[in-house]
Amino acid sequence: MTLSRRGFLIGAGAVSLPVLLAGCGFVPQSTPTQRTGTLTFTTWGTDAELAGFRTAIAAFESANPGQTVTLNAVPYEQMFSNIDAQLQAGNPPDIFRVPYYTFGAYAGRGQLLDLKPLLSSDRQAQFTEPAWAAVQNQGGVFGLPHHTDTSAILVNTELLAAAGITEVPTSVEDAWTWEELAAIGDKLRGGLPSGTYPWAYNWQGNGVTRWLSLLFQADGAFLQSDQKTPAIDSDAARKAVEFSSSFFSKGYVPANNTINSSSYASESWFSQSVAMVWSGAFQIPDADATATFDWTATFAPRDVRTGGDFGGNALVATANTAQPELAASFLEFMTDAEQMRDFCAAASLLPTRGDLLNGDLKFDVRPELAPIFAAQAGGVQPQDVAQVASPSMSAIIPVLKEQLDLAFTGAQDAATTVQNLQSGIATAIGA
């Protein structure tokens, strides 16, 4: 048979058309297990976290021959300026790790891949309700909640005993009320040497969102359920501002325990300048290795209800990733029970899967403290998390920092602070 030039071109076109169309997304992709490809994954992390990521990546590559993941570990301080620059330049990684309070800034601006059509049907049921709420945006699922962390209180038992306090709450239901915490503060003020304070609060750095725990404990909110209307002008907010300001006016915290302080609360606790510190479980390995005193953990206080910050991070894929299905399959693998359990146990973080948040949860270091942090996390409400995951959170955070700083330094009363928060949040979200 003679093959004319035209015939050859038509034949070659017919053969290559499916490949071209597949590249443009016009035909169904092959299943993840049959694909080959490389994903880039950018994250920061402690040594334990990075080791956990590397182990999980090796397991993924071993379970999926031909698929590789390149891990790019960067310092936390550079993480999001790098990611922003890469997104703006159009060369972001396929996958990155993002705190829940930053998540909305990317998801709400079309920078993340909507995983909803790509996930297994049973995925949602595996996560706790607050965790699932944290990765939702405008009806889409823009990430998978990889782990969480919430603040409980680390206690220097030697300093408490010196002030005559020998017992701390052992269940979330028995957590100190705000009034009881204030009484403990007064007792510690009287019983501790001068220059040593009852406690320090971990709202430094980007931790101002941890002040919201007090707002939630007073049953307040800063956004309505539409996430577009400010809701902080309330008695609950005024009460939370008054209570947190009293930490300074009554000398419960060192004067430099401000939101903008360059010294983290944990440093004051490690140096025994304070008896207690609000802290996430991630601090446990450091405390175990370096604290030179006896210590334990207890629950954050409660007011109208228990409440806590929903810390931790999600794993997300960027909207323009060339391999959306591969990215989704990797995210699913990373949040499978085995991977999540191993990662959280080694890094002292809390899983976001309901089946792992049970009595079997163990940290590799000080495993007896894991239930305290798990129970504290159980008090986090989905509606609280949804507010923190607002797309406007990056603009709301500076408002919180500025106004609370003024309240804590005594430059502004609670009523004015809440009014300014209301108007500042309205401006931030463009309401």
Place this chain on the structure above:
Amino acid sequence: MARPRRAGARREALAAYAFIAPNYLLLLIFVLVPLVGAFLVSLQRTDGFGDGTFTGLDNYARLASDPLFWRSLGNTLLFTAIVTPLSMAFGLFAAVMLNSALPARPVLRSLLILPMAVSGVATALIGVLIFDQNSGALNKIAQLFGLPSIDWQSQAGPAFASIVIATVWWRTGFNMLIYLAGLQGLGPDLYEAARLDGAGAWQRFRNVTLPLLGPTTFFLVILNVIYSFQVFDIVFVLTGGGPGGATSVLVTYAYETGFVTRDQGYAAAIGMVLFLFALLFAAGQWRASRTRDLVE
């Protein structure tokens, strides 16, 4: 009548242009293009993702009614006004001392230059260890001598002083080095003549050394002022701009606005104001300085 051109002048001029062309090219790519880009961003409302909205001079109008901008601008000018003369005076003093026959001169020179080898962030981290008001070295030493502690982090004045002290410590070595180079370029004959005329040590310093160091001083003033306008790392790490904005400077404010609040158009406008100040200062100093080209 037109002056006759020297033979080969054209070829020399072409060679000169060829030599400076790479510099101009780099200047164009890495300075002018980003500068024009930043100016265009400053005319938009944008979070950096996708296309921004052109808003004309709105971001500049916002600056006028933004108290934190004015406070940051005031802090930047105050910081510059304190740090520049202090670090230059200490640098000159150290250079004069170390240019004379002091014992252990090389060791002292090395000690003063050492901070130059330390990054701004590391300097600030050292500053945190010193100025932490609960566990920092300064307050611990004060307690040892029964002196009152200073609220380096929670009071506006001490917090500002802490960034000034840390910066002066960091910059003095650099100023000393440049002044030392300037001093070593001065010949001994003028001093000998001044001595023969009966000039004392202070008169020799005042009437011979200082004027002859004019170009060095001019160079250092420009560098120090521009550095002070652009101070970021020490403030960012040591005080974070607090307490209550007391140590916020233009660059930390621009950083917060651009990368935390993600209001990049407004941050670019702050950056353009900073650029304008640096430009006006450099131009003013260039015109005003009579000793910039003075040589022995």
